[in-house]
Structures are given as C-alpha cells and as structure tokens.
Amino acid sequence: MDYLSDCYWTRSGLKCLFASCRVIRFVVRHVKYFLGLRFQVSGWEHLQTDGPYVIISNHQSSLDVLGMMEILPDRCTMIAKKELVWAGTVGMVCWLGGIVFINRQKTRDAKNVMSDAAKTMLADQIRLWVFPEGTRNQNGGLLPFKKGAFHLAIQAQVPIIPIVFSSYSNFYLRKEKEFKSGTITLKVLPKIETKGLTADDVTTLSEKSFSVMHSAFMEISSQTTQSNGPVFPLSAPTTRMARDHVVGNHANQAL
Numbered sequence: 001m002d003y004l005s006d007c008y009w010t011r012s013g014l015k016c017l018f019a020s021c022r023v024i025r026f027v028v029r030h031v032k033y034f035l036g037l038r039f040q041v042s043g044w045e046h047l048q049t050d051g052p053y054v055i056i057s058n059h060q061s062s063l064d065v066l067g068m069m070e071i072l073p074d075r076c077t078m079i080a081k082k083e084l085v086w087a088g089t090v091g092m093v094c095w096l097g098g099i100v101f102i103n104r105q106k107t108r109d110a111k112n113v114m115s116d117a118a119k120t121m122l123a124d125q126i127r128l129w130v131f132p133e134g135t136r137n138q139n140g141g142l143l144p145f146k147k148g149a150f151h152l153a154i155q156a157q158v159p160i161i162p163i164v165f166s167s168y169s170n171f172y173l174r175k176e177k178e179f180k181s182g183t184i185t186l187k188v189l190p191k192i193e194t195k196g197l198t199a200d201d202v203t204t205l206s207e208k209s210f211s212v213m214h215s216a217f218m219e220i221s222s223q224t225t226q227s228n229g230p231v232f233p234l235s236a237p238t239t240r241m242a243r244d245h246v247v248g249n250h251a252n253q254a255l
C-alpha cells in the first residue's frame with residue numbers, strides 16, 4: 001500500500017502514476033536511436049532544484065517529446081491539450097503519466113484546471129511542464145506566450161525553469177515532409193523566481209521569460225545548424241538513404 005500511495009496522485013480529479021512516468025521516460029528515450037537523433041544538453045545544474053517548479057519550453061513538433069524524456073525530472077508531468085487523450089496508445093500513455101488535460105477552446109475551464117494543478121503541485125510536490133506557445137511552431141522563432149504557465153507559477157509561488165530546444169529546421173521540416181538524422185541542443189536556463197509576485201506581474205514575467213528563451217533559441221539554433229548537413233526528403237528511397245546514414249553515423253555514436 002505504501003508503494004501505491006507513493007505512486008498515485010489522486011486529487012482534483014488528476015491522477016499520476018509516477019512509476020509509469022519513469023517507465024515512459026525509459027522507453028521513449030530509446031526512440032532517438034531509431035531516428036538517428038542525438039541530444040546535447042547544457043545547464044543540467046539548473047534542474048537540481050528541490051521541490052515543485054514549472055518548466056516552460058518552446059514547442060516545434062511531437063519530436064519534442066524525445067527531448068523532454070532526455071531530461072524529465074522525477075515527479076514531473078505535463079499540461080496538454082485534451083484532444084491527446086483520444087489519440088490511441090499515446091492518449092493512454094498520457095493518461096497513465098498523469099498528464100493534466102486542458103480544453104483550449106474553453107479558457108475558463110482551462111484556467112480552473114490550471115488553478116487546481118497549482119494547488120496539487122504544492123500538496124504533492126509535483127513539477128509541471130508547460131508549452132507556453134500553446135501550439136506547435138516551426139517558423140524559426142517563438143510564438144507569443146500564452147499566460148497560463150505564468151499564472152500557474154505565481155499562484156503556486158514556485159520558480160519557472162525555462163528550457164530551449166534548438167531549431168529542428170536543419171534536419172526536419174514537417175510541412176515539406178523532410179527528415180534526416182541530426183543533433184538537437186537542449187539548454188536549461190537559470191530558474192526565474194516568482195516568490196512575492198502577484199497576478200499583476202504575469203505580463204512582465206512572461207515577457208522576461210520570452211526574452212531569455214528567444215535569445216537562447218537563436219544562439220543554440222545557429223550553433224547546431226552549422227553541425228548538421230542538408231535535409232533529405234521523406235520519400236521512400238531517400239528515407240532509406242537517410243536511415244543508412246543514421247545507422248552508419250549518429251545512431252552508433254549515440255549508443
């Protein structure tokens with residue numbers, strides 16, 4: 001029973017099977033080898049923070065999940081759009097992982113869910129990962145931030161830890177269906193404290209976070225682009241070529 005009470009998070013209708021977060025992390029970490037991706041992480045020390053916090057990161061693609069799992073701290077789950085719960089196996093995995101689902105079409109409901117999450121974070125010492133852009137974006141920058149993550153952090157009075165993924169555009173173009181192996185840089189930035197801040201400070205906090213993340217995105221994206229070559233189209237023959245390249249180079253190095 002001790003094991004179960006430690007593993008399950010059941011408050012405000014939310015549920016987190018922490019054991020499965022670890023299992024999910026372990027399993028998803030292996031997907032990178034099949035795609036020939038490598039991750040370079042800097043700023044690990046900023047994640048060595050006790051207690052709850054809110055992680056915010058940019059959101060380019062579903063591929064972000066792989067980077068998340070590289071660095072996902074213990075007792076950390078995510079905010080996601082509610083549509084994901086119906087996405088077959090992914091939905092089931094999200095549910096098992098205790099992901100907090102919000103309805104983006106109903107702002108009032110989403111705000112209520114996030115306010116409940118702020119309380120649960122404190123009560124159960126949970127970390128939450130939010131994509132403040134609110135949607136995927138591969139346009140070479142960051143979209144203006146939504147406010148939810150900052151309200152959440154201020155309501156819980158917990159720090160924000162910004163994390164930036166370098167641009168994928170040098171190895172993966174979703175619209176053009178082009179993909180090859182490549183390296184992704186993840187930069188964990190110093191935490192931003194929210195102690196003493198109120199709802200009046202949300203805009204300033206959001207702008208400050210955007211500014212540091214945008215600068216880091218530009219910096220690491222230009223560095224990472226130089227180390228990756230041309231992108232292969234996702235058609236059958238060239239995909240195989242890309243796969244050979246992957247197995248021959250990056251995948252083996254990553255192993």
Ligand SMILES: CCCCCCCCCCCCCCCCC(=O)SCCNC(=O)CCNC(=O)[C@H](O)C(C)(C)COP(=O)(O)OP(=O)(O)OC[C@H]1O[C@@H](n2cnc3c(N)ncnc32)[C@H](O)[C@@H]1OP(=O)(O)O
Nearest residue numbers: 080081089093107110111114131132134146147148149151
């Ligand atoms: C086969 C094997 C499979 C293996 C699979 C493995 C799977 C592993 C699992 C991995 C899962 C990964 C999941 C990733 C999912 C990623 C996503 O789904 S991203 C999309 C969802 N997330 C978000 O949208 C978060 C960001 N959005 C917000 O925070 C928004 O603010 C909002 C709460 C949704 C509201 O949206 P909106 O109304 O459009 O936006 P705003 O302009 O920000 O807010 C309007 C208004 O409301 C105020 N406000 C916002 N939030 C709050 C709040 N919590 N409390 C109080 N007030 C709030 C805000 O200040 C604005 O008011 P203002 O007067 O204009 O300031």
Ligand SMILES: CCCCCCCC/C=C\CCCCCCCC(=O)OC[C@@H](O)COP(=O)(O)O
Nearest residue numbers: 031061062063065066081084090134135136179
């Ligand atoms: C050829 C490369 C193709 C990419 C392959 C990706 C492999 C990733 C492996 C396993 C993880 C799958 C988990 C999928 C989770 C999806 C989360 C997601 O990205 O949801 C979208 C949501 O945030 C925003 O939605 P919108 O952009 O508003 O609609």
